[in-house]
Amino acid sequence: MFEALSARLQDVFKSLRGQGRLTEEAVEVALREIRVALLEADVNFKVVKAFIDRIRDRAVDQAVLRSLTPAQQVVKIVRDEMLGLFGATQGGLPPCAKSPRVMLLLGLQGSGKTTTAAKLGTWLAKQGRHSLLVSTDVRRPAAIHQLSVLGQQAGLRVHEPAGELDPVARAGGAVASARNLGFDVVIVDTAGRLHIDEELMIELQAIKDVVDPSDLLYVADAMTGQDAIKSAGEFNRRIGVSGVVLTKMDGDARGGAALSVVAVVGVPIAFIGSGERLPDLEPFHPDRVVSRVLGMGDVLSLVEKAEQAITEEHAERLEEKILQNDFTLDDFRDQLRAIRKMGPLEHILGMLPGMGGLKELRDNVDEKQLGRVEAIIDSMTPKERRRYQIINGSRRKRIARGSGTSVEEVNRLLRQFVQMRKMLKAMGGMAGLSGMGKGRKRLRSLMR
């Protein structure tokens, strides 16, 4: 759990225990480590301070200090406290009886509002909702055009009153038009603005007044630092915010700002933006962000992606095969395809704790390599794929030619495959690993 922080804390406690001083002093040293970890994750320093005080109160408890695993105990307290911040919030949108349901997107420049408008429409379409999009950004060059293009890509209708350059009129017109045309959602994109820009904050209020939104979604960049609570707080104070969309979570920012916004501003996080493409929007899960702030990566997202790529049935079949030592090159290829279906490898690695930053690793498991492996297996006959043992020298040559690779590469692949089989056989008993459904439950319980 929480490798980075956990390892650091373990060192702290070990060294202090050695000196027979596992006391409140140890807790203080541990708290300093936690403080640094949180600050490096961009948690607001005021929040960190308050946080550390709470953790101190709980950690000084003798039970924690006397425990055999004080480091884990302390990490658990940190994690619990963080999850506590989020309360029972679940991601996504709260129920709403109004039709059309109007959603207003607001936030600083470049945070991802326009992209999110189209993503949100796409997400809602999957729930059977019909969204009408409208841009009220008459300031940024080509902003209106940007939303049109995105709407087109997403197959969503965009309200485009020709020549209308008044943001308030554009927004109001969209709601009226949605009523006439029977759209049940209106997504209003707004121009990026600074929370200290008086004129534009007044404009935003005017837009809000005319559309009477059910959802006021503050779109925030996950890479934001200490300033996050100032801007989010001001938008909330002046206009009101019902939920946060945290964008650009596909990078390796820890996203501590999100935690601060929730703690200080008191608004829940509704969605996570995880890429530039239209499907890259996911309802928020508190445990994921907490894990990430603490440096353990977004393991759950990864498991979810794997689940989508590998069906339960497929996993079970595979498990069966592994148990009977019947894992063939065909199965191997299926696995490879499943991995590739999960998205770009770099994307996947980015979700693993500590992996995002490892350039070397990312370069080594490059996409092309996987493609070549697949090509090699494709060039085998079905019989060869079922019984790798028959692949002799001349067959290897043919396979190499057929796949545009070299005999060495074919050899290497076969060697790896044999090794993999051995490993799988050894693991036979715990083959549940391949059943992602079970793996997921296990992961969840590990993290609790």
Next chain:
Amino acid sequence: MTGMGFLGRLRESLTRTKQQLVERLDEVVRRNDEPARRGRPVDIETLDALEEALLSADVGVAATGQIVEAVKGRARGGAGLRQIVKDEIQGILASTASRAPDGQRPRIVLVVGVNGTGKTTTVGKLAKLMRDEGKRPLICAADTFRAAAVEQLEIWAKRAGVDVIRAAPGADPAAVVFDAIASGKAHNRDAVIVDTAGRLHTRVNLMNELEKIRRVAAREIEGAPHEVLLVLDATVGQNGLTQARQFMEVAGVNGIILTKLDGTAKGGIAVAIAHDLKLPIRYAGVGEGIDDLVPFSPVEYVDALFEEKW
């Protein structure tokens, strides 16, 4: 020079909001400055206040620690403390690499960074700045990915009075850069400013695309790209350092442009970047107008951060 503009605008933007921390620092420094305390080492409370001010500006734990240590080592009492802190930060900002000398023409300037930091806007402003200096730049639209990116850039180019070389959506960015350089040479332009698509530094494929653009430029003109400017949003937190490191490694970044300094964020991570990577800040973006880009001056940046407030 444009320095006054920078200072004025920055100070205006910084004083627009309450600088509570700086005010607290102010109070602590004043107390330290009392005659009875002169000549004594700086007290913990002062150092704590300084630490908080730096942390809240996103300078980061490591760089803040170093600055505080340095101040602790040098300061004796409140007198001169303010100056010592300023000197320390200015020193860090000034100890960076200097600008690549003017050489081959056209000068190739690549503008890179993560999504939404202000690259396209800055390209427009930069072109205008060059025009104001009597130069004739050309703009290259190498963001062939984002919706309406080219249209956006074309509007900026028009405002700056500069031509754009563009390609169809989805085209190979390196190919557009090649075309733009050819056109720049043929029309004897002073510079080619390349707007690139926003990309997260964790996306290997997209980062490799920048490497390819570099290669194309280097093949066409000696020493190109002469400047690779990383556009950093002043609101960015500790991830800014990771961004800078990756973009430096893959794209050969040799300067920073700090945008959105007209907000309440101070872009303090740039101090950590200067400290760790010796990357200089070249320009500051202070608004959404075409003239809202000013050459960066370390002295004025620090002055604007602290002046009159403590």
